[in-house]
Amino acid sequence: MTRKEKASAHLTAALERDAADILRYLERRLGTDDAADALSEVMMAAWRRAEAVPANAEQARMWLFGVARNVVANSERGERRRSNLAERLRGTLAAAQTGGRPADAGIEVRDAIARLSPDQAELVRLIHWEGFTVAAAGAILGIPASTARTRYQRARADLKEALSTGHGSRQN
Incomplete structure (x- = not known):
């Protein structure tokens, strides 16, 4: 052994x-x-x-x-x-954390984003909340930069419409 x-x-x-x-x-x-x-x-x-x-x-x-x-x-x-x-x-x-910011600050925008298609919403979140460029957000989502730009433009237009017509605001 x-x-x-x-x-x-x-x-x-x-x-x-x-x-x-x-x-x-x-x-x-x-x-x-x-x-x-x-x-x-x-x-x-x-x-x-x-x-x-x-x-x-x-x-x-x-x-x-x-x-x-x-x-x-x-x-x-x-x-x-x-x-x-x-x-x-x-x-x-x-x-x-911010000091005196109310808990519902920005809720209209969050609600409007939530009503976008899941792909558009994630694109908007990656760009505005996480700080990625449109091209980088597209890469994360696995789509070409040109497709990401088109979807982002459409998402911005949908958000602008939702927020200007009051669809994104809360009802009391």
């Missing part, structure tokens, strides 16, 4: 013997929902370093728990990063 095959057999035995205990360890630290995924990470990390597993069963167990501890630490760091990012995004969004 080669050295690699011995290491593989030794790791298999260690995982079969200790996986349930490692899973319980992970459940206590990460919760039931994340423990199974973490166990798979422990196993993948162990397989990548199979030749480093100590030969003694107790030392192999301790080594596997060390790997599990690193997986828990990585998970906690990732969760902190996600939490920090979410907090920064909340702050950015709060700063970007």
Whole structure:
């Protein structure tokens, strides 16, 4: 049996013997929902370093728990990063919101856009809300620039008519 095959057999035995205990360890630290995924990470990390597993069963167990501890630490760091990012995004969004703007500001325009064909409405949104050029919006929609220009001109005319005749305004 080669050295690699011995290491593989030794790791298999260690995982079969200790996986349930490692899973319980992970459940206590990460919760039931994340423990199974973490166990798979422990196993993948162990397989990548199979030749480093100590030969003694107790030392192999301790080594596997060390790997599990690193997986828990990585998970906690990732969760902190996600939490920090979410907090920064909340702050950015709060700063970007306009102060005294009423909730229904622009509702007539949004209603008029919603009554356009789906393709025209998406074209208008890409151009005016997302800041794309007509040609770029056409590329996103998978249509030639000339077709996008024609559809955009038609959409503008439809919007102008809807807004000038009162079809786009709210009824109280």
